[in-house]
Amino acid sequence: MKFPTIKSESLITGIIKITGYSAIIFVGLIFYFLISEGLPAITKVPFSEFLKTRWYPIEDYFGILPMLVGSFIVTVGALIIAVPIGLLTAIYISEVASRRTKEFLKPLVELLGGFPSVVLGFLGLLILSQYLREILNLPTGLSALTGALILAGIAIPAIVSISEDALDAVPKSYRDASLALGATEWQTIWWVTLPAAKSGVLTAIMLGIGRAIGETMVVLMVTGNAPMMPKGLATFFNPTRTMTATIAAEMGEVANGSTHYNVLFFIGIVLFVIALIVNVTASTFVFRRKKRSERILS
Amino acid sequence: MITSHKYLFILIILILAACAPKTDTEEALPSDSKEYINNTGSDTIVNLALAWAEKYQEVSPQTNIAVSGGGSGTGIASLINKTTDIANASRQIKSVEVENALANEIEPIEFVVARDAIAIIVNPNNPIDELTLQQLSDIYSGKINNWGEIGGEDRPIVRLSRETNSGTHVYFLEEVLRLGQKENDTLFSTDTLLLPSSEVIGAEIRSNPNALGYDGLGYVTDDMKVIAVTASQEKDAEFIYPSAESVNDGTYPIARDLYMYTAGQPKGAIKEYLDWIHSPEAQQIVTQLGFVPIIAP
Numbered sequence: 001m002k003f004p005t006i007k008s009e010s011l012i013t014g015i016i017k018i019t020g021y022s023a024i025i026f027v028g029l030i031f032y033f034l035i036s037e038g039l040p041a042i043t044k045v046p047f048s049e050f051l052k053t054r055w056y057p058i059e060d061y062f063g064i065l066p067m068l069v070g071s072f073i074v075t076v077g078a079l080i081i082a083v084p085i086g087l088l089t090a091i092y093i094s095e096v097a098s099r100r101t102k103e104f105l106k107p108l109v110e111l112l113g114g115f116p117s118v119v120l121g122f123l124g125l126l127i128l129s130q131y132l133r134e135i136l137n138l139p140t141g142l143s144a145l146t147g148a149l150i151l152a153g154i155a156i157p158a159i160v161s162i163s164e165d166a167l168d169a170v171p172k173s174y175r176d177a178s179l180a181l182g183a184t185e186w187q188t189i190w191w192v193t194l195p196a197a198k199s200g201v202l203t204a205i206m207l208g209i210g211r212a213i214g215e216t217m218v219v220l221m222v223t224g225n226a227p228m229m230p231k232g233l234a235t236f237f238n239p240t241r242t243m244t245a246t247i248a249a250e251m252g253e254v255a256n257g258s259t260h261y262n263v264l265f266f267i268g269i270v271l272f273v274i275a276l277i278v279n280v281t282a283s284t285f286v287f288r289r290k291k292r293s294e295r296i297l298s
Numbered sequence: 299m300i301t302s303h304k305y306l307f308i309l310i311i312l313i314l315a316a317c318a319p320k321t322d323t324e325e326a327l328p329s330d331s332k333e334y335i336n337n338t339g340s341d342t343i344v345n346l347a348l349a350w351a352e353k354y355q356e357v358s359p360q361t362n363i364a365v366s367g368g369g370s371g372t373g374i375a376s377l378i379n380k381t382t383d384i385a386n387a388s389r390q391i392k393s394v395e396v397e398n399a400l401a402n403e404i405e406p407i408e409f410v411v412a413r414d415a416i417a418i419i420v421n422p423n424n425p426i427d428e429l430t431l432q433q434l435s436d437i438y439s440g441k442i443n444n445w446g447e448i449g450g451e452d453r454p455i456v457r458l459s460r461e462t463n464s465g466t467h468v469y470f471l472e473e474v475l476r477l478g479q480k481e482n483d484t485l486f487s488t489d490t491l492l493l494p495s496s497e498v499i500g501a502e503i504r505s506n507p508n509a510l511g512y513d514g515l516g517y518v519t520d521d522m523k524v525i526a527v528t529a530s531q532e533k534d535a536e537f538i539y540p541s542a543e544s545v546n547d548g549t550y551p552i553a554r555d556l557y558m559y560t561a562g563q564p565k566g567a568i569k570e571y572l573d574w575i576h577s578p579e580a581q582q583i584v585t586q587l588g589f590v591p592i593i594a595p
Binding site: 053056057061066125126130139141220221224225226227238239241249252253 | 483489493
């Protein structure tokens with residue numbers, strides 16, 4: 001048997017090092033590009049203009065507030081639907097289902113996550129939106145609700161898969177201890193297993209938020225893209241326009257270097273900042289929990 | 299550590315070498331028999347011009363046509379600057395532009411190459427048959443919100459539109475929403491659905507009895523209902539349906555001609571190309587792209 005020489009070892013280490021650093025470089029370059037293309041928008045358009053409620057870029061109305069609210073509504077709507085369903089599915093697969101059901105169910109859920117979003121968008125456009133309009137008697141089925149439902153369908157597999165892994169990783173001794181103390185199975189799941197897997201479940205939900213807020217194709221197809229400001233609870237059933245859909249719909253035809261072009265990149269920066277806030281919040285949460293539990297365990 | 303750095307260095311050099319531009323040794327030199335035509339202008343026509351140029355490559359392989367957009371103004375400006383052979387325009391040349399051209403010893407010659415008409419479409423179950431441009435303007439600006447207000451069923455009106463980057467959207471804004479008035483600054487109601495493609499508009503029109511939409515005449519299919527329109531405000535005004543005939547004789551109000559301009563009477567390859575554009579073969583492409591073909595008089 002021939003042992004690898006020091007030389008080849010260092011070569012391999014070098015390659016791995018480069019690939020590792022390349023991720024940082026790419027993120028840095030993307031960030032630089034986003035800033036350099038998006039920041040000129042602030043000098044070209046007064047900041048107060050962004051906070052107005054009218055978005056009509058071909059006549060220089062650059063109020064991004066309707067899209068900010070639109071993204072928020074669709075994402076929150078998707079989470080309200082996806083988090084309970086996703087979590088309960090994960091609990092069922094991990095804690096309740098028999099081994100055979102589990103082996104059958106989990107790949108199926110993951111397969112659902114592999115569907116191209118444009119296919120789901122098409123189904124939403126041709127089938128879901130029509131049913132919603134007839135059942136709920138809406139003026140049009142192209143609404144925030146339709147978008148939220150389909151985004152929930154996209155987020156659920158991610159939430160199920162990751163929270164199931166987290167629940168699965170909870171040591172069996174925890175459950176045994178709880179059951180030995182006389183807790184029922186449901187009490188064990190709710191008060192012991194789920195809290196123990198909290199950080200993984202939280203990561204799953206954050207990833208779900210990430211998928212929902214960043215999804216473009218589906219919302220472009222099914223939300224109607226009307227940049228209108230919300231009017232109470234009815235907003236969920238009205239058409240809405242998200243930031244991602246705006247960038248996708250308008251970037252293709254915009255003149256390079258124009259104010260409109262810069263403003264679209266500025267919207268990209270806003271999205272980036274939101275994603276950053278979600279991630280930072282998530283990681284501080286997870287980090288703080290780990291510390292405390294470590295303290296308790298030691 | 300020194301050896302590891304050496305390998306790293308070699309690797310970087312290799313990667314950088316791979317990034318170097320390829321030397322252009324195999325680029326073909328233009329042969330003398332090739333003809334080059336520059337075609338610049340209107341973004342509305344750019345896809346049509348590209349389709350023509352592509353098809354013409356089969357008809358006449360020795361002619362190379364370079365098509366670019368930029369807008370009608372850009373096209374005419376480059377015709378005046380002698381940087382393009384054919385300028386595409388979705389509007390007629392302005393008198394200022396003609397003066398500029400003549401000052402530069404260029405006589406712009408106009409050719410109508412296709413026509414563009416917007417059809418107003420609704421669900422087949424909608425009882426409404428005709429609308430005036432004023433009514434359409436009031437609907438899209440948000441003054442009229444129910445079909446009942448204009449003689450239809452008591453249903454909310456769902457306004458459908460193409461995205462703002464579509465040439466059809468801009469034309470509809472200028473000619474219908476603002477009724478062709480320059481000083482008019484009416485905007486679309488904010489609850490207008492801005493849909494990304496003709497397919498999405500079609501899907502919503504077919505299924506939703508509340509919907510009102512517009513699109514290029516070529517995109518209208520049999521399962522949508524086309525509305526007759528009139529620009530007139532009078533009571534006995536005749537409502538016109540869009541068709542190749544009504545567009546070509548100018549009676550349909552939401553239609554425009556699409557132009558190509560050449561510097562002086564075209565000669566040689568340019569003349570052959572323009573003649574071919576007026577042939578039935580080229581005009582068939584016009585229909586495929588959602589425009590209205592010109593009918594030979």
